[in-house]
Amino acid sequence: MKLLENGKRLDGRALDEIRDVKIETGVLKRAAGSAYLEWGNNKVLAGVYYPREMHPKFMRDPTKAVLRCTYNMAPFSVDDRKRPGPDRRSQEISKILSEALSSVVLLEDYPDAGIDVSVEILQADAGTRCAGLTAAAVAIADAGIPMRDLVSSCAAGKIDGEIAVDLMKDEDNYGDSDVPLAILPRKKEVVLLQMDGKMTKEEFKKAYKLAFDGAMKVYEVQKAALLSSMDSVEGGE
Amino acid sequence: MKLLENGKRLDGRALDEIRDVKIETGVLKRAAGSAYLEWGNNKVLAGVYYPREMHPKFMRDPTKAVLRCTYNMAPFSVDDRKRPGPDRRSQEISKILSEALSSVVLLEDYPDAGIDVSVEILQADAGTRCAGLTAAAVAIADAGIPMRDLVSSCAAGKIDGEIAVDLMKDEDNYGDSDVPLAILPRKKEVVLLQMDGKMTKEEFKKAYKLAFDGAMKVYEVQKAALLSSMDSVEGGE
Amino acid sequence: MKLLENGKRLDGRALDEIRDVKIETGVLKRAAGSAYLEWGNNKVLAGVYYPREMHPKFMRDPTKAVLRCTYNMAPFSVDDRKRPGPDRRSQEISKILSEALSSVVLLEDYPDAGIDVSVEILQADAGTRCAGLTAAAVAIADAGIPMRDLVSSCAAGKIDGEIAVDLMKDEDNYGDSDVPLAILPRKKEVVLLQMDGKMTKEEFKKAYKLAFDGAMKVYEVQKAALLSSMDSVEGGE
Amino acid sequence: MELEGYLRGDYIRNIIKEGKRLDNRKFDEYRNLEIEKGYVGEKACGSAFVKLGDTKVLVGISMDAGEPYPDSPGQGVMTTSTELRPIASPYFESGPPRQNSIELARVIDRGIRESGAIPTDKLAINDEKVWVVYIDIHILDNGGNLIDAGGIAAISALLDTRMPKFEDDTIIRGEWDGKLPIECTPIPCTVAKISDQLLLDPTQDEEYAMDTRLTIATTDTINAMQKGGGFGTLTDKDVDDAVELAFSKGNEIRKLVEG
C-alpha cells in the first residue's frame, strides 16, 4: 500500500501536519472534571474524580496524593471487537499515562488522597495514547486540580521511508516505527517517550522534533478549550 | 413436541396444578437452620449461618444485618454438566433471592451482622429459583431468625398457547414465557417478579394469578414443615 | 521400554543408588537464606524471607510464625512448556512442603511473623518435590532460623517390577508407583509421605526403606554444604 | 458518600410524599431523551449514544463470524455485556463484573432476545459459521435508570447496524453488505416505588430513595420483567399500573428510537 503520493499523505496532509483536534470541557455531570476530544477519527472521553481518600488503604501515601490513570478501549472502538477489560497493552499505557500526569499535578497538596483519571477510547484510529493523555490533562485542569504545567502529546512515525507526524490508522498499519511523545509545553520537558520500529539516530531525531512540534500545536487547542470553558463559567452559563 | 393433550399436561397435571412439594427442616448439623425440599424432580438444600460479624468489613452496615444469599447449581444437577462456580445467571439469581429474603427478615435486629443463606440445587428440573427461595425462607425460619412473614414462591408460563402453573423441564424447554413470582403469603405482597417470553397483558395477568395461587399452596407445605419441626422439638426428639 | 538390564538402570545405577546431589548455600543476595541444589538433572533454587510481619493480616498467628512454602516450576523446566502460575499440582506440593517444614522450624520463636520459603524448579527431571524440600531445609538453615532438626527427602518407586530408589524422568514415565518421603534425619520421623501407583504391602515397605536410606544419604550432602558455608564465613570470605 | 446517599434518600422521600419530584417532573414523566445513532460510525457495525437527562450511555455493536451453540445449529448468537466504567460515577469500581452490572446486562438482554428483535435464524453464514452479534453497553455518566437508558441505546444501535461483508471465508472490515434485520423494537420501562408512589424514569437520587423498582420491556407483548433494586414489596395494583405505564410510555419512546 502506497502511503505517500507527491509528498501528500492518504488524507492529503503534509508530513508535518497533524489531524484536526477538537476539545470540549465539562461534558460529564458526575466527574469533577472532564473533557471530550476528537482527534481525526479518534473519539476520547476523559474524566477525573478527586481528592477523596485513597482506596485500598495500603496504597495511601501520607506525603502526597496517588494519581491513577486507567486507559480503556471500548470493545466497539476498533474494527475487530476488543474483549472488555484490561489487557496487557492497556495496563502498560495506564502505567505510563499515570506517570506522565503525576509529573505535573501538585500531588503534595493532597496527602492521603487518590486522584482517579479515566480515559475512555470510544473510537480508535491510531495515536490513542497521545489523544487520551491530552484529554486527561484537560480534564484535570477542568477539575481545578493545581498543575505545574499542562501535558500535551503527539506521535511521529515513518511512512514509505519518510518521517511524518501523527500517523492515522492506515499509516500505522502499513508504515513502520512510531514515537509517541508527551511534553510539558511551557517547560519543554519530556514526560512520556516510547518508540518502536527501526529508526536511525537521525530519523529518530527528526521524528522527535516533529512530535514535539505537533504537541505544541495540540497545546494551543488545549488552551483554547480551557479558556472558552472559563469564559462560559464567567458568563454564568 | 406436543405439551397438552385433552387439557392434560405431559405428567398428567391440570393447567393450574403444581407438582408435589415436600419440605424437611433441620437436615444439616452445622448450619443454624436448614431445609431440604423436593419439588417434582427438583432437589434443593438450603442452609443458614448467622448472626456473625459481617466479612469483609467494608460491607458491614451499622444499622442492620446484611443478608447474602448464594444460589448454586451442582455440576451434576443438570443433563449437561455445569462448570463449577458462579456464572452470570446464578449471580443474578443470588441477587434477587437476597433482595426477596431481605424484604422479610428483621435485619434491624442484628446491626453489623451478616446472614449467609446458601441454596444448593442438587437436582434441577425447572423452577429452581422458586424452589430455592421457598427452601431458603424455611431454613431462615428454622434458624429462629425473626421474620415479618414467610416467603413463598411459584412460577407460571405458557405451553401450547395456554397459561399453566409451575412448568417442569420439558415444558420449559419447548414452551415459551416464564413468570417466576414470590410473595409474602400473609401480606399478599410481591417480593420477586421476573418474566421473559411473549405475553399479552391478559396472558400475563392470568399467569400472575396462577403463580400467586401456586405460591399460596406452597405456603401450606412450608407451614406444615415448620409446624412438624416444632412438634418434634416439643416432643423432645 | 526396558528399564533394567543385568540389574543396572538406564544410567547405570544400582537399585539402591541415588543420583549425584550437590548443594551450595548463600547463592542469592536479597534472600535471608538460600540454597542451590543439583540432583541428577534437577536444578533447584530455594530462598527464604523472614521474620517479617505476616501479610495478609488475617493470616497472622499471635502464638507462632506462619511458614508458607511456594513451589513453582519454571515454564521452561520441562519438555513441554508449563503455563506460568500455580496449577493444582504445585498448590498441593506447596501445601505439603509447608507442613513438612513447619514440623521442624521453631515457629513459636516468632509470633505474628511470616516465613516465606520459595522453591523454584529451574530444570525438572523427576523427584522435584524431594529436591525442592531438601533445598528449602538448607536455605532455612542458611538463614539462621532455629530448627529442631533438618529435613531430608528422597523417593522410591517401581521399575520393571523391582523397587528402586530415586527414579529419574524416564523411569518415572515408564515405571509405575512412586513413594516420596521426607524425614527428620536425627529423630528418624516422617514429615512427608505420599504414594501413588500399585504396591503390595511388602513392596511398599521395601520402597519406604529405600527412600528412607536415600534421604539419610541426602542428609550427609546437606550437612557438608552447611558446614562448608560456615567454614567460609569463619574464614572471613 | 454512603451517608450522603442516606440523607439524599430521606429528602427525596419527603418531597415525594408531598407529590413532587426534585426536578419538578410529574410522576409519569420521562426525562429529556436524545438518541444519536452512528456515533462510532467509523469503526463499530452499529452504535448509538443516548442521553437520558444526565445519564449518558454509548452502545456499540460488533459482528463476528463464529460458531453456533451446539443445541442451536444454524442460529446466530447474541451476547450482551455491560461495563459500568469508573468514569460514570464515583461509586463504581474497576474489576470483574459484579451483581449490579450482571443484572443490568441480563435484563436488557432478555428484552431484546425474548422479543425476537434479532432474527437469529437469518444469521447463518454457511454450514459451520453464524453471525455473532455483540452488544456492548458502555455507561459513561450514571444519572440513574441505567436499564432504560442502556436498553434504549441497545435497540437504537441495533437499528443502526450494518452487516459486514463476508467473502472467501473472511470478513472484509470496513465494507458492508446491507443492514442487520431487526424484527421489532423492544423498549424497557422502569418504575421506581418510593413512599408508596410509582415514578417513571428515576434519577440517581431517586434510586437512593426507592424501596424497589420494576422494569417491563414491551413490544406489542410483554417480553421481560424484573423487580429489583431494593427490599421493598409491590402490590397487585402496583404491578398492574406498571404494566399500563410500560405499554404507553414504551410506545412514545419507540417512535423516537425508530424515527
Place this chain on the structure above:
Amino acid sequence: MELEGYLRGDYIRNIIKEGKRLDNRKFDEYRNLEIEKGYVGEKACGSAFVKLGDTKVLVGISMDAGEPYPDSPGQGVMTTSTELRPIASPYFESGPPRQNSIELARVIDRGIRESGAIPTDKLAINDEKVWVVYIDIHILDNGGNLIDAGGIAAISALLDTRMPKFEDDTIIRGEWDGKLPIECTPIPCTVAKISDQLLLDPTQDEEYAMDTRLTIATTDTINAMQKGGGFGTLTDKDVDDAVELAFSKGNEIRKLVEG
C-alpha cells in the same frame, strides 16, 4: 471461632490421653456409614449420597464426549473436582479452590486413578473422541474426615454410573447404553494422630486436635497415600499400623459400597 477450635482441640487431646473419644467410639472404629446410590438419578449419569456420622457428601458423575490428552490417544479422561460449599461449615469461603480443597480432590483422584478402577482404555468413542468422566464431589455438611467420605461417595457414584447413549456423533441425554465398567473398588482410609494415638475416621473436633493424618487408599494393593493435615510427625510404626488398618477397614467398607 479460631479460639473455639483451639479449646476444643485441647479438650479432645486430654480425653484421648485417657483412652477415650468424645463420641465413645473405639480408636479403630468408624462412624455410622450410609450410602444412597442414584440420589440424583433423574439427571446425573451416576450419583451417591454418603453420610458418615454428621458428614454429608454428595457425588455426581457426568459424562461427556471430549478429546483425549495428546499423549494418550484413544484413552478416556477422568477429572475430579471438590467443592467445599459454604453450606457445609461456617469456616468455608466462596471463591477459587484453595489448597485444602485441591488436596482433597487430588488425594481422592489418585486412589481411583492409580487403582485402575476406571478402564480408560475402554472409553474411546471413535477415532477422535473419548468419554470424559467428571467426578464432582459436593461437600454439604462437614463433620470431619472429608477424604474418606468423599472417596467412598466417589467410588459408589462410579459404581452407579450409566453410559449415555451416543448416536450420530452426539449424546442422547436421558437415554442409556449400559453401565460404566469399573474394575475395582478403591477405598481411602484415614487415621489421625492425636497425643501419640492413631484414630480411625476423625470427626471435625478431632481434626482440630490432630497432629497429623495419614490417608491410605487400597484395593488389593496400596494405590495412594497422603500425609497431611498438620505439623506432626509419624514413626515407622505409625506407618505400618496405618497400612494394616487401611487394608482391614477398607475390606469392610468395600462390602458396603459394593453391596
Place this chain on the structure above:
Amino acid sequence: MELEGYLRGDYIRNIIKEGKRLDNRKFDEYRNLEIEKGYVGEKACGSAFVKLGDTKVLVGISMDAGEPYPDSPGQGVMTTSTELRPIASPYFESGPPRQNSIELARVIDRGIRESGAIPTDKLAINDEKVWVVYIDIHILDNGGNLIDAGGIAAISALLDTRMPKFEDDTIIRGEWDGKLPIECTPIPCTVAKISDQLLLDPTQDEEYAMDTRLTIATTDTINAMQKGGGFGTLTDKDVDDAVELAFSKGNEIRKLVEG
C-alpha cells in the same frame, strides 16, 4: 520497608550530587556482566543465565507448534512473559502479573520484535501450523535494572536455541533440527536520571532514588524506547545523551552476548 526505601533514596541522591555512586562505578559504567548460555540445556530449547552485578535472571525458550495469528498466516509467533518470582525480592508478591511486570515484559519484547531478530516468516511448519517461540523471563534476584538484565538474557537464550525436530505432525522432544535463526542482536540499555545526572545500569538502591529512567534498545538502528519508572522529566539533551550511550554501550554488550 517503604521508609527504608525513602531513606536509601535520599542517601543515594546526595552522593550522586557529589559525583559518586555507592559502588564507586562511573556514571557511564555497567556492572560486571556474566552470561551462561545453555543453563537449562537438558529441557529448554534455549536458555541463558545472566548475572548483572547482584541481579540474576534466567531466561528459557520453549518452542511449540501452534496456529498463526489470523492476520498473519504462515508467520511464526513470539510471546514474552516475565515472572517477578517472590524469591527475587521481599517486595514482590505472588499473584497475577501487575503493571511493573507487564511493562518489563513488553519493553523487552518490543526490542526483540521490532528489530526483526526472530524471522517469523521463516517459522512456518506447514500450511496450518507455525512455530511459537515462548520467551520466559524468570527473575531470581532483583538487584536493579531488570530490563537490561532480562533483555540481555532473552537475546542470549535465543542465540542458544535449537529447533525441535518435527515429524509426522508432532514434535519429537529431546531431538533437534538445527538452530533457531536469529537475524540480529538487540540490546536494551537503561539510564536512570538522578539529581539531574544520567547513570547507566542503575542498582536497586539507585532505582529508589531515580526521578525517571529511559531505556533504549538498539541494533544498528533504534528498535524500542521507554521512559518509565518515576515522575521525573527529561530534557532534549537527556534524550540525545541517552541515545549516544545506548549505541556505544550496546555495541560492547553485544560482543559479550554473541561471543
